Amino acid sequence: MASKLSLLASVVVLSVGALTAGAANAALTFTIGTQVSSPIAQNDFEQMCCSTFPTNTVYSQGGVSVQFVGGGTVLTNVAPDGSFAFYTPGEDGYFDITLTGGGTFNELSLRAVGLWSPDGGAFEYEGLNNGNFIGGGGVSSPGFSAPEFLTFSGGTMNELRIQGQQFNFPLVNAAAASAVSIDDIKIGIAGVPEPATWALTIFGFGGVGGAMRRRRALFA
Missing domain, CATH: 1.20.5 (Single alpha-helices involved in coiled-coils or other helix-helix interfaces)
Known part of the structure; x- marks a missing residue:
């Protein structure tokens, strides 16, 4: 017995080990050329109606909420794919992406095209969970002037901030000018048990x- x-x-x-193995809060990683394969929420901005959108205002679609935290105006007609996207032509601030209604996730992909200056621009990102920094980084002078899929994964977060800096600052900086167009946001939860x-x-x-x-x- x-x-x-x-x-x-x-x-x-x-x-139980199999259930929890994928839940560990690993460092946040960034890859170019991949996207979330099984999204639980998706925003392609195609339900928008206008060529501009106010900053510091949340746009929600398909379970994904996005806002540009900063100054100026968001342009929506500079799209990597389809008719609409979110684009900031050098405004100070960053994009903030969450699940509509809250909740955590550990992978997010989007399609982006940047207009970084060749003498020091950078693509910066950071993930947070309830305001606590869980990981982030940057790519100086990114090699995707054409639209590319980008994936952020590995850490449990409820918020992702991204910024296409025209000049290179450490991580996301609210005072840095951002020039990037984002589209096709997909959020997923990797490691969900079979x-x-x-x-x-x-x-x-x-x-x-x-x-x-x-x-x-x-x-x-």
């Missing part, structure tokens, strides 16, 4: 519970 309990407990431990994993976990807990009940009955 003890060996059976030990075996079932091992099944539970292994199953149904078989959930079934194994439930079986393991049920088996341990049943064995413990039988053992109590034997010694009652």
Whole structure:
């Protein structure tokens, strides 16, 4: 009986480990040329109606909310794909992206094209979770003057800030001029357990519970 309990407990431990392995808050990474394959929310800006959009105002579509935190005006007719996007022609500030209604995620992709100056421009990004910095970085003089898919992944966050700086500052800087057009935002949660994993976990807990009940009955 003890060996059976030990075996079932091992099944539970292994199953729970499989469930939580992907939830660790790893450093945020940035890759060019990839996108989220199974998004839980998506914003392609195609429900917009106007050529401009006010800054410091949230635009929500498909479960994704975006705003430009800063000055000036957002242009929507400079699109990497389709008819609409969010573009800032050198305004001070940054784009802030979240799930509409809140919630955490660990991967986000978007399509971007930048107008960085060749003498020191940079693409900067940082992820936050409830205001706490979880990771970020930058790419000096980025090599994607044509539209490219960019993916940010590896850390659990509820907010991603990005900025196409005309001059290179450390990370995202609210006082830095940003010139970048973003489109096709996709948000996902990587490492979600497969149904078989959930079934194994439930079986393991049920088996341990049943064995413990039988053992109590034997010694009652």
